[in-house]
Amino acid sequence: MIAGKHKTLKPAVLAMGLVLAAVYVFLYAPIFYVIYTSFSADIVWPFPPHFSAQSYGDLFASSLYGDALANSITLALGSAVLSTVLAAAGAIGILRYRSRWRGFAMFMFLAPLFVAELLIGISTLAFNARVLGLPGNLYSAMAANAVPGTSFAFLIILAQLVRYDWNMDDAAMVFGAGPFRSFIEITLPTIWPSLFGAFLISFILAFNNLEISFYNLGAIPTLPAVAWGSLRFGLGPELFALATLVNGAVFFIFAVMYILMRYRIVSFGYRGP
Amino acid sequence: MTAGTLQITPRRTKLHRLFAYRFALLAGPGALFIMIALLLPLLSIVVFSFWRTESYELYADWNLDNYRVMLTEPAYRVFFLRSFFMALAVTLACLVISWPVAYFIAKHGGRYRLLLVLLLAAPFFTGVILRIAALQGLFGPIGLINMTLTEIGLPPIQVLMYTPLAAGIGLVYLYVPFMITAIYLSVINFNFELLEVAKINGAKPWRAFIEITWPLNWIGTAIGLVVVFIPCLASAVTQRFLGGTQSSSFGMSLAQQFGETGTWALGSAMGVALFVSSIVAIVLIGRSINLKRSGFTGVINP
DSSP states (O other), X not given: OTTTTOSSOOHHHHHHHHHHHHHHHHHHHHHHHHHHHHTBSOSSSOOSOOBOOHHHHHHHHOHHHXXXXXXXXXXXXXXXXXXXXXXXXXXXXXXXXXXXXXXXXXXXXXXXXXXXXXXXXXXXXXXIIIIIOXXXXXXHHHHHHHHHXXXXXXXXXXXXXXXXXXXXXXXHHHTTOOHHHHIXXXXXXXXXXXXXXXXXXXXXXXXXXXXXXXXHSTTOOOHHHHHHHHHHTOOOHHHHHHHHHHHHHHHHHHHHHHHHHHTTSOOTTOOOO | OHHHHTSOHHHHHHHHHHHHHHHHHHHHHHHHHHIXXXXXXXXXXXXXXXXXXXXXEEEOOOOSHHHHHHHHOHHHHHHHHHHHHHHHHHXXXXXXXXHHHHHHHHHHOGGGHHHHHHHHHGGGGSOXXXXXXXXXXXXXXXXXXXXXXXXXXOOOOGGGSSSHHHHHHHHHHXXXXXXXXXXXXHHTTSOTHHHHHHHHTTOOHHHHIIIIIHHHTHHHHHHHHHHHHHHHHHOOHHIIIIIOGGGOOHHHHHHHHHTTSOOHHHHHHHHHHHHHHHHHHHHHHHHXXXXXXXXXXXXXXX
């Protein structure tokens, strides 16, 4: 456990733990507000509670939210796969092989972190619409979302790969494995938690992106676009219900992860005691 | 590596060439993708910023009018300064919150570290809009906090209702996970044994932090500062729904040029101004990084 190995809890550690707890409360208070409100009859002033499953009924009755969810998932999957593959290849290339282009490649991979998403959104819109003459579509939104996604994925994978011992791959190659086989059998089992983390983060970013997607999607609805539209004309309670279902799925995955870690079935890259 | 240097020359050059080829094969696609999908669009708004828009159409007559309007119109200056100070305040608030959290998870998180970090990212599954709406539901005039206060006969907290402070809290809410992650990624690669050495040599924990932990993790902290400052400088949605009229930002005005008013050329000039200020911020923060002093050895010279 976290505190278990310390016999006496130092005040500084306790203080930091309290800040962490406060940050979790701060981050999750609005989430629980959304979950709570989704079960309420009135979303503007849901206190005291009048429980109702009305919003869930409306959610499943309407096709708009289903389409928006499907579009969001398609967009996020495409963007996250693109980001993770490009970033993983890039991180391995940059760490493993010497080249005079290494600094430049590193710079390119990190550059999107330092450009505001609003700027990525409007500049891709301007470029696609006026230079290429393309209307907004799911694929250009996918590519535009993969730009910052690749940077985040690259950072996450790099953080773990820095400590990876490439001699293991060289050893495998000495014993006759090709580069591809040594990657599948040696590298991948060691680095998959960071690939998974990179995929998850780039998926989340694209799934809920507003500023980039808004300018690149045209009239295709995604969840943030629907939320944006409805916020100006009074937020639909169905959105609260949908967010609750998404969060339910996320919490379920975390609970599974916790159990796997608790009983040491999977360590997710942790190599300590 | 030592085995490689013992190879006879012709084979070594061949191997070398093969390695350079592999580098291009692995890192090339990503670098090329970002060049096409990031740099070309940015270049196109630089070009458009010197053009002219008339009734939603762009015309290529080169002029500096957009920049002149942006610099002489007082509203844009006010928006810019407001966004700048907001971004500065939010970044500093995030810095103060993030260090203890990141340090705690890296040092005391044990095998649950990844889970603790992912828990910080999970709120992102609920989109920006819904989280801002929920914050409004907590802080707003008919939000949980103020209605509860009214209910028990106390005056509502005025500063939480559509003020710059409310917008600031909203921005900290949205961006603090980014800074925590940046510092965390730096601290997990930090050698904590150095602190034991400092302790043996008589340094108190605070002094050890100031002289060892902080400078050796400065690069992660600097990345965190940049990663929070830049989106805050460009932020629009948060101010619009939490900040009230006193919080209209540069980003809001910029988005408007590409939306309602359709003045793309002026919008492009504003985008260029935003980009240039971001670069200035990055350079200022980047100059404070000394790679050798920050103990950064992993990537540049493996």
